[in-house]
Structure formats: structure tokens, C-alpha cells
Amino acid sequence: MITELPPSLGVRGNEKIALDIINRIWGKRGVFTCTIGNTLTSTIPGVSEAGDTPELTLYTGPADAEYLVMGKVMCMKGIPINPGGIPTPATLTKAALELSRMPFCIINGGSKIPLNIPCIEVGGSCGDKITTGHTLKNVERSFEYGRILGEQLAASHDFVVISESCAGGTTTALAVLLAMGVIRENLVSSSSPKNPKQLKWDLVMEGFRNAGISIGDLADDPLKAIELFGDPMMPVNVGIVLGAAKHVPVIFGGGTQMAPLMAAAIKLDPSIVGNIMQGTTRWLLSDPNSSMVRIMEHISDSIPMVYINMDYSKSPYEGLQAYEWGFIKEGVGCGGSSVAAVIASEGRIDCDMLLDKVHELYKQIMNVD
Amino acid sequence: MITELPPSLGVRGNEKIALDIINRIWGKRGVFTCTIGNTLTSTIPGVSEAGDTPELTLYTGPADAEYLVMGKVMCMKGIPINPGGIPTPATLTKAALELSRMPFCIINGGSKIPLNIPCIEVGGSCGDKITTGHTLKNVERSFEYGRILGEQLAASHDFVVISESCAGGTTTALAVLLAMGVIRENLVSSSSPKNPKQLKWDLVMEGFRNAGISIGDLADDPLKAIELFGDPMMPVNVGIVLGAAKHVPVIFGGGTQMAPLMAAAIKLDPSIVGNIMQGTTRWLLSDPNSSMVRIMEHISDSIPMVYINMDYSKSPYEGLQAYEWGFIKEGVGCGGSSVAAVIASEGRIDCDMLLDKVHELYKQIMNVD
Numbered sequence: 128m129i130t131e132l133p134p135s136l137g138v139r140g141n142e143k144i145a146l147d148i149i150n151r152i153w154g155k156r157g158v159f160t161c162t163i164g165n166t167l168t169s170t171i172p173g174v175s176e177a178g179d180t181p182e183l184t185l186y187t188g189p190a191d192a193e194y195l196v197m198g199k200v201m202c203m204k205g206i207p208i209n210p211g212g213i214p215t216p217a218t219l220t221k222a223a224l225e226l227s228r229m230p231f232c233i234i235n236g237g238s239k240i241p242l243n244i245p246c247i248e249v250g251g252s253c254g255d256k257i258t259t260g261h262t263l264k265n266v267e268r269s270f271e272y273g274r275i276l277g278e279q280l281a282a283s284h285d286f287v288v289i290s291e292s293c294a295g296g297t298t299t300a301l302a303v304l305l306a307m308g309v310i311r312e313n314l315v316s317s318s319s320p321k322n323p324k325q326l327k328w329d330l331v332m333e334g335f336r337n338a339g340i341s342i343g344d345l346a347d348d349p350l351k352a353i354e355l356f357g358d359p360m361m362p363v364n365v366g367i368v369l370g371a372a373k374h375v376p377v378i379f380g381g382g383t384q385m386a387p388l389m390a391a392a393i394k395l396d397p398s399i400v401g402n403i404m405q406g407t408t409r410w411l412l413s414d415p416n417s418s419m420v421r422i423m424e425h426i427s428d429s430i431p432m433v434y435i436n437m438d439y440s441k442s443p444y445e446g447l448q449a450y451e452w453g454f455i456k457e458g459v460g461c462g463g464s465s466v467a468a469v470i471a472s473e474g475r476i477d478c479d480m481l482l483d484k485v486h487e488l489y490k491q492i493m494n495v496d
Numbered sequence: 497m498i499t500e501l502p503p504s505l506g507v508r509g510n511e512k513i514a515l516d517i518i519n520r521i522w523g524k525r526g527v528f529t530c531t532i533g534n535t536l537t538s539t540i541p542g543v544s545e546a547g548d549t550p551e552l553t554l555y556t557g558p559a560d561a562e563y564l565v566m567g568k569v570m571c572m573k574g575i576p577i578n579p580g581g582i583p584t585p586a587t588l589t590k591a592a593l594e595l596s597r598m599p600f601c602i603i604n605g606g607s608k609i610p611l612n613i614p615c616i617e618v619g620g621s622c623g624d625k626i627t628t629g630h631t632l633k634n635v636e637r638s639f640e641y642g643r644i645l646g647e648q649l650a651a652s653h654d655f656v657v658i659s660e661s662c663a664g665g666t667t668t669a670l671a672v673l674l675a676m677g678v679i680r681e682n683l684v685s686s687s688s689p690k691n692p693k694q695l696k697w698d699l700v701m702e703g704f705r706n707a708g709i710s711i712g713d714l715a716d717d718p719l720k721a722i723e724l725f726g727d728p729m730m731p732v733n734v735g736i737v738l739g740a741a742k743h744v745p746v747i748f749g750g751g752t753q754m755a756p757l758m759a760a761a762i763k764l765d766p767s768i769v770g771n772i773m774q775g776t777t778r779w780l781l782s783d784p785n786s787s788m789v790r791i792m793e794h795i796s797d798s799i800p801m802v803y804i805n806m807d808y809s810k811s812p813y814e815g816l817q818a819y820e821w822g823f824i825k826e827g828v829g830c831g832g833s834s835v836a837a838v839i840a841s842e843g844r845i846d847c848d849m850l851l852d853k854v855h856e857l858y859k860q861i862m863n864v865d
Binding site: 158224225228229245246247248249272275276283 | 601617641
């Protein structure tokens with residue numbers, strides 16, 4: 128029984144529930160999932176920096192998945208970078224998974240580009256632009272497959288981590304949150320320190336006009352909100368949460384893209400509150416241009432935000448220092464997997480170990496010393 | 497360190513290696529995989545009894561997988577049965593997985609019928625009839641995906657169990673073994689006590705004629721033998737073994753259908769010997785109409801055959817007693833998962849517990865008291 132968190136972890140929000148959940152899974156065995164998806168939204172210039180160019184954002188998810196599984200990328204040259212050469216947060220995810228030996232599975236929520244790895248299929252496909260007002264097909268099936276998978280994973284693990292790699296995903300997150308009326312202003316994050324908030328807002332409003340939907344209209348129909356404005360990592364992840372969180376704690380591994388999943392999941396099954404928490408990064412929670420904390424105030428006061436206290440400011444590599452300047456911040460479950468690694472190892476894995484491992488991986492993929 | 501096996505397990509073949517492997521994974525955490533596949537071979541009347549009719553044999557694999565994951569079958573009515581109402585061995589597999597809480601994943605090696613569950617895709621498809629002399633496509637890709645998956649599973653588990661549900665699979669097994677020259681007579685098993693040995697032999701020989709291949713011609717090219725005469729569970733399973741067995745012990749969960757996989761795997765990487773064993777059933781090893789022991793003499797003297805000592809003779813249900821009369825014997829990794837459950841639980845799970853659980857499951861699915 129721990130009464131306070133190790134220095135590698137911090138909490139925002141409900142500390143009591145955080146400690147309760149963490150105590151129940153301290154030293155236990157979890158499983159990490161990462162769901163890959165795309166919508167064509169990320170190809171609208173200016174929306175997403177999760178990729179060196181708008182076109183390359185479609186390769187970011189598959190490349191992240193290939194990197195996690197194979198340690199190298201097959202679908203494109205190099206690894207996913209943001210403009211300026213800042214490497215994907217999958218480097219931190221991989222560090223956490225390797226150090227903890229946590230089992231993980233990649234789910235193809237709906238990727239435009241084929242994944243060159245064995246992964247779990249759920250019948251999803253790449254979504255359309257958010258401006259169409261109808262982004263997704265097969266939402267019910269992906270959701271149901273997610274639910275089955277959540278049940279299956281919970282039957283053989285002590286906790287489950289969900290996550291995503293889906294470029295343009297903060298825009299779809301914003302749209303689903305607005306459609307559900309969870310928030311009424313743009314509080315979502317961006318992988319760039321210059322969050323293009325007005326552009327995202329305008330695109331979402333165009334989608335709402337084309338769907339004939341106003342803010343809050345879909346408060347009671349989260350799957351409809353996801354079908355009209357969401358991305359393909361959403362239905363399967365909501366399904367996993369509902370399938371798993373009845374049985375074991377679930378960690379939402381990610382930043383503001385997790386918010387619509389939380390809102391949808393607790394709308395569909397309020398009883399899971401108390402068994403779910405967010406796992407994210409210090410970078411995300413200290414972002415001046417978004418506010419997970421304020422979004423959460425509108426979702427629930429009982430979903431703690433647990434973060435990994437990573438600090439790249441003393442890293443010798445500019446590509447990593449950039450995380451301290453507001454780039455990237457979250458993604459590919461880097462926060463959730465790190466939080467899970469600390470918990471599963473009873474604190475043996477800490478931020479220093481993670482940083483050393485990230486450096487080792489960074490050197491390999493960037494071919495530097 | 498155990499010096500002898502618990503009464504629930506027995507060994508044929510190399511006991512020293514069996515004890516060495518079992519000691520290395522005693523109380524450790526494994527992962528179970530089951531690869532589903534078909535060839536149209538099973539629809540040739542008389543070949544397969546893994547299904548109530550030749551046509552229904554195509555549903556057996558998907559139905560087994562759905563049953564393991566969901567506890568019910570979606571793709572057909574009822575559960576897979578052999579003629580006479582004998583239920584699928586997946587009942588024992590499910591008992592072992594539930595009691596041990598062992599994580600498992602279903603792989604679609606290549607099923608004719610869609611699987612209504614989330615599962616891992618490897619790019620395979622249903623194979624043609626063995627008589628064509630060219631049963632499979634995409635063997636290299638399935639093999640490579642299997643290898644990647646084997647590496648991934650071994651990175652986060654202490655041992656890996658492979659298995660299959662592929663009707664008609666003893667005929668394809670016979671063909672690959674003959675093509676590789678491992679055996680020169682028909683020693684493979686059948687799910688019926690009346691093993692249609694002559695029919696299988698004739699079909700294989702017709703395939704050989706159409707491919708222009710004689711016994712032993714493909715001794716040095718196991719993947720070619722699999723491409724011409726194999727079934728879609730084979731390439732991915734050989735890949736999993738090669739990816740995993742370099743790192744952790746691998747259990748071949750199954751009967752004589754495992755023989756071509758062993759022969760292929762050690763041909764491609766002889767160094768894995770000492771880290772692999774078979775996990776099967778007493779029923780399979782005591783079958784008078786096949787001989788795993790004699791097949792193994794031709795593969796290696798260093799791959800132990802470890803069996804679960806299940807005995808259904810005192811079961812109140814005829815459908816289960818039939819296992820003692822030579823029906824079913826193996827399949828869906830029922831032996832491998834049971835052996836793994838005993839090992840992972842340090843012997844806490846035994847045959848009595850498995851039998852109780854099988855009865856519980858049997859009552860559910862057969863709607864009896």
C-alpha cells in the first residue's frame with residue numbers, strides 16, 4: 128500500500144481516486160494498446176504538425192506502430208517527425224514498453240496507409256475530412272469489436288492502457304466534445320506550440336453546418352457524435368474501455384484526444400468512474416495553449432490525471448529539448464505507457480531510467496552519437 | 497526447481513530437455529496463440545470430421561475462435577461438433593485459459609468464413625484443395641508477420657504457445673511431411689477413430705503429381721512445401737516459432753499437425769532445439785491409428801512431447817466420454833494450453849480442476865444439467 132506517489136509521477140484532479148486505483152494495480156501486470164487511425168482532416172494544410180508535411184501526416188500512425196513493434200519503420204523513410212526534426216513521442220512509449228516488458232498490441236482502427244505488421248483489425252477505415260459532417264463508417268462494428276477486445280484483455284491482465292496515434296486527432300476531439308456539449312470553447316491541445324485554434328474551430332463549425340448539428344446536440348448520443356465528427360481510433364477505444372473497465376482499471380493514455388473518449392465512455396456506462404484515470408505527461412498538463420484540467424472539469428471530478436514527470440530540458444539533443452518548448456507533448460500513449468511502467472514496476476522504473484532509454488533509442492533512430 | 501513432473505503431466509521422448517524447459521518456465525507467464533485457417537481440402541467428403549458435414553468444416557475454425565473469445569459462436573448455430581455431437585476441444589482450451597488467466601490472441605491465418613471478433617491479420621487467405629498441388633498464396637508474408645509477432649510476444653512473455661484450428665489439417669500436415677521427406681508413410685492423426693488414411697494418402701499423391709513433386713523433393717525448402725501442400729495456419733506458426741524461440745521457450749500446442757511446423761522450424765533454424773517442446777494430450781499420444789512418437793523419431797530426438805493427463809472416462813457426458821473412444825483427441829491447442837496452465841500455475845491447476853471447468857463450460861454450451 129503506497130500513501131504517496133513516487134517522484135516520477137504527479138496527479139492533477141482527484142488524488143484520492145488516483146491513489147486508490149494505483150494501489151490496486153501497483154506491481155501488477157497491465158497490457159498496453161495503441162490504436163492507429165486517420166482522417167483526411169490531417170491533410171488540410173495547417174491542421175496537424177504530426178508529420179513533416181500535411182501529406183506525411185497519414186504515414187505517422189502506421190509508422191509509429193511499426194516503430195513500436197519492429198524498432199524501425201517500413202511504410203516511409205525515417206521515423207515520424209514534426210517539422211524541425213522533432214521525433215515522435217513513440218520513442219518514449221517504446222522506452223516504457225521495453226523497460227517494463229509490458230505486453231502490447233497494435234490495433235488498426237482505420238489507417239489510410241497499410242500497416243506492414245501483424246495487428247488487430249476491427250473493420251474500420253480512414254475517416255473523411257471533418258468538414259463533411261460525416262467522417263466515419265462502421266462505428267458500431269468498431270465499437271463492438273473494441274468492447275470484445277476490452278473484455279478479452281481484462282480477463283488476463285490486471286489493468287489496460289488505451290492510446291492512439293491519429294494525426295489531426297485534436298481537431299476531431301474538439302468536434303466530438305463540442306457536439307456532446309462537454310465544452311463550448313477550444314481547449315484542446317496541438318503537437319505544435321502554435322496551436323492553430325481558430326483554424327480548427329472554423330473547420331469544426333463547417334462540419335457542424337454540413338451535418339445540421341449545433342453545439343451540444345449530441346449530448347446523449349456519443350457514438351453518433353463520433354460517427355459524424357470523430358476519427359477511427361475513437362469507437363474502438365471507447366469499446367475497449369467499456370469492455371475492460373467493468374473488470375479492471377483502465378488508463379486513458381494520452382492528452383486532450385482522450386477527453387472525448389472519457390466523455391463518451393462515462394455517458395454510456397457511468398459505473399466505470401472510479402476505475403478509470405488518465406495517464407499523460409507533464410508537458411501536456413503544463414501546456415499554456417490548451418487545458419486538459421479545464422476540459423476535465425466538464426467531464427468528471429472523479430477521473431484523475433496522472434502524469435509522468437519527464438523532463439527533457441537537460442537532454443543533449445535538441446529534438447528532445449523541443450518537448451520542453453511545447454512541441455509534441457503527448458501521443459502514441461507515451462504518457463500512459465510511462466505511468467503504467469512506473470506502476471507495474473512498483474516504482475523501480477523512474478524518469479531517469481526512461482530518459483536513458485529514450486536517449487539510447489534516439490541515438491539509434493536519428494543516427495547520432 | 498522441480499525434479500519430476502506433477503501427475504497431471506506426462507512426457508514422451510526426451511525427458512531431460514522437457515524438465516529443463518519446464519523448470520525455466522515453471523510459474524512464469526506465457527501467452528497462448530491460436531491460428532485459424534482453412535483449405536478447401538476439408539470439404540472433400542470423407543477427409544475431415546472436424547464439423548458435422550464437409551461444408552461445416554469451414555466454419556469450425558472461426559467458430560472455435562469466437563467461442564474462445566466470446567464464450568459463444570456467431571458465425572454458425574451452436575458450437576463446432578463432430579458427427580455424433582462431440583463438442584470441439586476448444587472447451588478444454590477455454591477451461592485452461594480461464595483457470596490460468598493466460599493472455600491469448602487469435603490469429604486469422606486464412607479463414608474462408610469471416611471471423612466476427614477482433615483478431616490479428618497476417619495477410620493470409622483460405623487455401624485451395626491439396627489435389628491442386630498449389631494450396632497457398634502469400635506464404636512469405638504470413639511467415640514474416642508470424643516472425644514479427646513471435647518476436648513481439650517473446651519480448652513481453654516468458655513463453656509462447658502456438659496452436660491451430662484448421663479442419664483437414666492432418667492431410668496437409670501429411671503432405672508437407674512427405675514433401676520434406678520427414679516421413680514416408682501415413683502416421684498422422686484424425687479427429688475420427690476411423691482415420692481415413694488411404695483417402696488422405698491418395699489425395700496427397702494427386703497433389704504431388706499435379707505439382708511434379710516426389711516424396712522428399714522439398715527437404716531443404718520447407719516454405720515451398722507449405723506453399724504447395726500446406727494450410728494457412730502453417731506459415732504464420734512457423735514464423736512465430738522462429739521469432740519467439742530464440743528468446744523464450746515455445747510450446748507447439750497440438751497433435752500431428754504440429755509435426756510439419758517443427759520440421760520446418762528446425763530446418764530453418766536448428767539452434768532453437770532445446771527451447772521447444774510439444775504440448776499435447778494423452779489421447780493423441782495413445783492413439784493406435786497414428787503415431788506422433790514415430791513421426792517425432794524422424795524430426796528430432798530433442799523435442800519432448802509433454803501431455804496433459806486428462807481422462808474423460810468418468811465424465812457423465814457421452815460427448816466427452818467419446819474422447820476416450822478415439823474421437824477428437826486434439827485441436828485448438830487444447831493440450832498445449834492445458835500443459836501451459838499447469839506449468840504457469842506451478843501445478844496448482846491440475847486435471848481435476850480442468851475437468852470441473854470443462855463440465856461447467858459443457859453444460860453452458862450444450863444446455864444440459
